[in-house]
Amino acid sequence: MTNKRIIHQPIQPEIQELAAEYGNDSESILSILTRLQELHGSLSPEIITDAARALSVPAHQAYGMATFYSMLFLEPRKQIVHVCDGPVCWTKNAAATHKAIEAIANDDWTVERASCLGLCDSAPAVLVNNEQAGPVLPEDAAKLLEGWRGTPNGYTTPRKGEVRAMMANAGKVDPKSIDSALEHGAYDGLKKALGMTPEAVVAVVDASGLQGRGGAGFPVGRKWKFVAQARNTPKYVICNADESEPLIFKDRVLIETNPHQILAGMAIAGYACGASEAFIYIRGEYAAQARLLEGAIEQAEEKGWLGDNIQGSGFSFHVHVHRGAGAYICGEETALIESLEGKRGEPRLRPPYPPTAGYRGLPTLVNNVESFAAAANIVRNGADWWRSLSDYETPGTKLYILLGPVENPGLFEAPFGLTLRQIIDEFGGGMLPGSEFRCALTGGAAGTIVDETLLDVPIDYASGSRYGISLGAGAFMVCDQTTSPVALLQVLLHFFAAESCGKCTPCRVGTWRSKEILTRMVNGQGQPGDVEELKALADHMQSASFCGLGQSAGVPMNSAIQHFAQAFEKAANG
Amino acid sequence: MTVNITINGQKIQAQPEQTILEAAREHGINIPTLCYHKDLSPTGNCRICMVDVKGARFLQAACATQVWEGMEIETHGEKSIVSRKMTLEMMLANHPVDCLTCEANGDCELQDLAYEYRVEVPEWGTKGTHYPVDSDPNPFIFVDFNKCILCRRCVQACAEIQVRDVWGVAQRGFDETIVAGADTTMLEARCESCGQCVAYCPTGALTSKISRGLGRAPQVTKVTTTCTYCGVGCQLDLNVKDGKVIGVTSNPDAPVNGMALCVKGRYGWDFIHHPDRLTKPLVRQYLLSDQPKPKGKLGEWVEVDWDTALDITARKLSHARDTFGPDSVGILTSAKCLNEENYLMNKFARQVVGTNNIDHCARL
Numbered sequence: 001m002t003n004k005r006i007i008h009q010p011i012q013p014e015i016q017e018l019a020a021e022y023g024n025d026s027e028s029i030l031s032i033l034t035r036l037q038e039l040h041g042s043l044s045p046e047i048i049t050d051a052a053r054a055l056s057v058p059a060h061q062a063y064g065m066a067t068f069y070s071m072l073f074l075e076p077r078k079q080i081v082h083v084c085d086g087p088v089c090w091t092k093n094a095a096a097t098h099k100a101i102e103a104i105a106n107d108d109w110t111v112e113r114a115s116c117l118g119l120c121d122s123a124p125a126v127l128v129n130n131e132q133a134g135p136v137l138p139e140d141a142a143k144l145l146e147g148w149r150g151t152p153n154g155y156t157t158p159r160k161g162e163v164r165a166m167m168a169n170a171g172k173v174d175p176k177s178i179d180s181a182l183e184h185g186a187y188d189g190l191k192k193a194l195g196m197t198p199e200a201v202v203a204v205v206d207a208s209g210l211q212g213r214g215g216a217g218f219p220v221g222r223k224w225k226f227v228a229q230a231r232n233t234p235k236y237v238i239c240n241a242d243e244s245e246p247l248i249f250k251d252r253v254l255i256e257t258n259p260h261q262i263l264a265g266m267a268i269a270g271y272a273c274g275a276s277e278a279f280i281y282i283r284g285e286y287a288a289q290a291r292l293l294e295g296a297i298e299q300a301e302e303k304g305w306l307g308d309n310i311q312g313s314g315f316s317f318h319v320h321v322h323r324g325a326g327a328y329i330c331g332e333e334t335a336l337i338e339s340l341e342g343k344r345g346e347p348r349l350r351p352p353y354p355p356t357a358g359y360r361g362l363p364t365l366v367n368n369v370e371s372f373a374a375a376a377n378i379v380r381n382g383a384d385w386w387r388s389l390s391d392y393e394t395p396g397t398k399l400y401i402l403l404g405p406v407e408n409p410g411l412f413e414a415p416f417g418l419t420l421r422q423i424i425d426e427f428g429g430g431m432l433p434g435s436e437f438r439c440a441l442t443g444g445a446a447g448t449i450v451d452e453t454l455l456d457v458p459i460d461y462a463s464g465s466r467y468g469i470s471l472g473a474g475a476f477m478v479c480d481q482t483t484s485p486v487a488l489l490q491v492l493l494h495f496f497a498a499e500s501c502g503k504c505t506p507c508r509v510g511t512w513r514s515k516e517i518l519t520r521m522v523n524g525q526g527q528p529g530d531v532e533e534l535k536a537l538a539d540h541m542q543s544a545s546f547c548g549l550g551q552s553a554g555v556p557m558n559s560a561i562q563h564f565a566q567a568f569e570k571a572a573n574g
Numbered sequence: 575m576t577v578n579i580t581i582n583g584q585k586i587q588a589q590p591e592q593t594i595l596e597a598a599r600e601h602g603i604n605i606p607t608l609c610y611h612k613d614l615s616p617t618g619n620c621r622i623c624m625v626d627v628k629g630a631r632f633l634q635a636a637c638a639t640q641v642w643e644g645m646e647i648e649t650h651g652e653k654s655i656v657s658r659k660m661t662l663e664m665m666l667a668n669h670p671v672d673c674l675t676c677e678a679n680g681d682c683e684l685q686d687l688a689y690e691y692r693v694e695v696p697e698w699g700t701k702g703t704h705y706p707v708d709s710d711p712n713p714f715i716f717v718d719f720n721k722c723i724l725c726r727r728c729v730q731a732c733a734e735i736q737v738r739d740v741w742g743v744a745q746r747g748f749d750e751t752i753v754a755g756a757d758t759t760m761l762e763a764r765c766e767s768c769g770q771c772v773a774y775c776p777t778g779a780l781t782s783k784i785s786r787g788l789g790r791a792p793q794v795t796k797v798t799t800t801c802t803y804c805g806v807g808c809q810l811d812l813n814v815k816d817g818k819v820i821g822v823t824s825n826p827d828a829p830v831n832g833m834a835l836c837v838k839g840r841y842g843w844d845f846i847h848h849p850d851r852l853t854k855p856l857v858r859q860y861l862l863s864d865q866p867k868p869k870g871k872l873g874e875w876v877e878v879d880w881d882t883a884l885d886i887t888a889r890k891l892s893h894a895r896d897t898f899g900p901d902s903v904g905i906l907t908s909a910k911c912l913n914e915e916n917y918l919m920n921k922f923a924r925q926v927v928g929t930n931n932i933d934h935c936a937r938l
Contacts, residue, residue: 045756059755060742067744502750509664512748540660543632544621
């Protein structure tokens with residue numbers, strides 16, 4: 001028997017030094033593993049064990065993380081291309097792109113699938129090492145490996161009907177320059193807040209009626225109040241920029257167009273809640289956006305808008321950018337906190353909720369990027385201004401994402417209560433010639449799959465449970481007659497199965513089993529009883545899963561089967 | 575202050591910090607569990623204990639949901655039963671059907687629940703994960719992760735009871751698996767073979783390697799006794815079959831140690847029926863014939879009765895004390911003896927022999 005690793009060999013000096021650079025802080029393990037992977041091309045069990053020893057955490061914890069996050073790997077690689085197989089890229093035939101890249105790539109390259117990269121407006125999208133690229137058609141493969149990355153979308157000009165608040169300065173502000181941001185009043189809201197009492201700031205956000213933009217729509221003001229009233233200190237603010245759900249890329253656009261708006265929103269929240277330490281948890285695939293935020297933080301600290309004693313007010317606020325490493329589940333707030341603490345991103349039991357016991361067991365405010373951007377504008381311009389932006393019962397504006405065969409896909413900002421028909425016709429310019437509306441995936445991958453009967457329902461946070469058409473994070477993927485709802489659902493379940501954390505039985509096995517059945521159905525090998533089993537699986541995952549990921553995996557399943565019963569029966573019975 | 579709740583129509587006064595499961599069990603209402611164990615912190619992983627709480631959107635995990643005033647709970651409503659059956663089916667779908675030869679047969683929580691809820695292994699089953707059987711060279715612990723239901727009780731037992739942190743969770747989703755350390759052997763991952771993970775495993779994934787094939791739960795008689803190894807006084811259950819000890823299992827009611835045992839207590843029982851074990855005193859031939867100690871070879875061992883052996887011992891000790899003085903004698907006592915026996919040896923040393931040369935193995 002070999003006992004090589006229990007005999008105490010010294011930790012490799014390189015790893016010891018790296019750990020020391022991070023203060024031997026066990027919470028920095030994800031960053032350290034990522035750095036070691038960059039240095040060595042992969043993570044071996046020896047490296048993982050040494051990293052764990054250097055940080056005084058169990059070896060299984062480091063290994064559990066290295067095998068949990070999809071951007072960490074144990075097999076050696078030189079250069080990697082990740083080709084997105086999310087639903088939008090799927091409709092744009094990313095599979096052909098994948099094959100084309102594989103065909104020309106030499107041994108230096110590894111070509112792999114990836115869950116949605118958050119580049120749906122550049123589908124088919126790929127990640128070359130850490131660089132985003134798209135749209136990459138099969139004929140672009142050679143260019144891509146030589147350094148071509150495509151053209152990103154700017155969203156600098158509002159489209160007809162848009163009401164811009166959070167996107168108001170897109171294109172006007174240079175995202176790399178705080179001077180440019182200051183010219184457009186980026187920190188005016190913070191300045192105003194610092195002249196108010198923290199309670200008054202919370203009251204403004206509360207009065208605005210702002211609802212959380214991660215998808216659940218929880219009142220932001222109420223959450224701030226919970227954190228502000230929590231007894232324990234210190235308190236923390238976390239900006240959830242893990243945006244990993246297929247179809248959603250709004251937070252990326254907000255970061256790319258105006259990063260200081262988000263930082264101002266976070267600082268306001270910190271002041272209101274009594275926190276002076278904050279994290280932006282950004283998905284690992286958004287490396288460029290993480291750098292942009294890091295640059296913005298640095299500049300804001302230089303100008304005294306972040307850091308110690310902001311503008312002489314006595315209020316200090318430090319923001320750290322924490323990069324994820326590929327895990328959709330980390331968008332769930334308690335999983336995000338686990339990940340931030342240097343563990344596998346698995347959801348925690350709730351209660352206690354983060355406002356009472358979050359990061360390090362202390363009161364923690366977790367809001368979405370868009371929520372902070374909205375809050376910055378609300379405090380700057382007042383709750384009444386926010387309510388005046390819309391006549392609809394849900395106040396303010398929302399970022400929408402429209403994808404699929406429409407004339408003018410992409411991102412826009414508008415009030416709540418739009419119908420799907422309005423979104424497609426008024427904002428999207430209608431369906432493309434030759435394309436006929438067949439179905440739409442609304443909200444995001446965890447949203448509803450609807451047919452034309454729901455085209456005229458006003459959509460808001462309540463419409464999902466009330467009418468069966470959800471808003472979620474605000475994305476709408478329209479499909480025409482060429483897309484089978486069965487195949488679309490298969491792509492979604494492929495995503496959920498790949499991203500299930502594995503903690504609870506219903507989601508771990510249910511997503512896998514559902515994907516297996518749907519794959520058979522798509523391949524013409526459906527069996528009688530398949531539809532009934534899918535329904536049972538959907539209900540089970542919804543009612544018995546541990547967290548929102550498993551619970552919501554059942555939503556597109558049930559809605560698709562409800563609206564497209566014939567298509568599913570046909571696929572099941574051949 | 576108590577909280578008024580209703581479980582299955584029965585009005586119950588629960589403690590405010592209690593979970594649904596704790597309140598129910600206290601009142602004799604059974605809610606099935608797999609990942610839950612009273613010694614370990616609740617995780618809510620397995621989802622077997624899902625119950626219907628009036629007003630809640632989804633089923634609630636009884637093991638992890640605290641009671642609140644006015645809570646109305648159905649533990650065996652239709653939704654809960656359907657949910658439990660489906661969860662069991664999902665577990666069985668990736669579980670080998672070899673109860674006939676499984677070590678855990680008759681002592682398997684998964685088997686008991688499959689029986690209670692009448693769940694068969696589904697047709698789509700057992701085509702997913704495959705792990706090597708006996709995948710770890712640990713001399714005492716037999717590992718077969720094909721039987722693992724990923725409840726993680728082993729991970730918790732190792733972390734929370736033994737505090738060794740050997741076991742962990744690797745991969746994610748359907749590929750999730752339990753690993754030792756960075757996917758090494760258990761011993762490389764600092765395992766001290768205490769077998770706490772085996773004691774808490776609800777299935778046959780972790781079993782005793784040295785008891786393998788010797789007898790299963792329904793065939794053995796459990797004899798509760800105190801461990802003979804040290805002075806802690808852990809209680810354990812000797813598993814006896816056909817008059818022979820074939821293994822040791824934890825006794826959950828043990829007052830000192832609970833389910834915890836060390837490697838010696840749990841796996842060091844093979845001396846009991848070992849052919850080398852002395853069951854009667856042996857003395858050297860020369861002592862019987864009152865000859866002086868021979869030079870070189872000391873001669874044959876001869877089996878004698880206790881009186882003979884003790885007489886010789888007394889004679890030799892007296893001789894040593896009288897000839898060379900009391901401090902020429904030293905006494906070392908054993909943790910395998912009772913406190914009373916150790917006390918007597920102390921008296922014997924100081925008052926009969928007249929020396930302070932007495933020590934005890936547990937002080938080393």
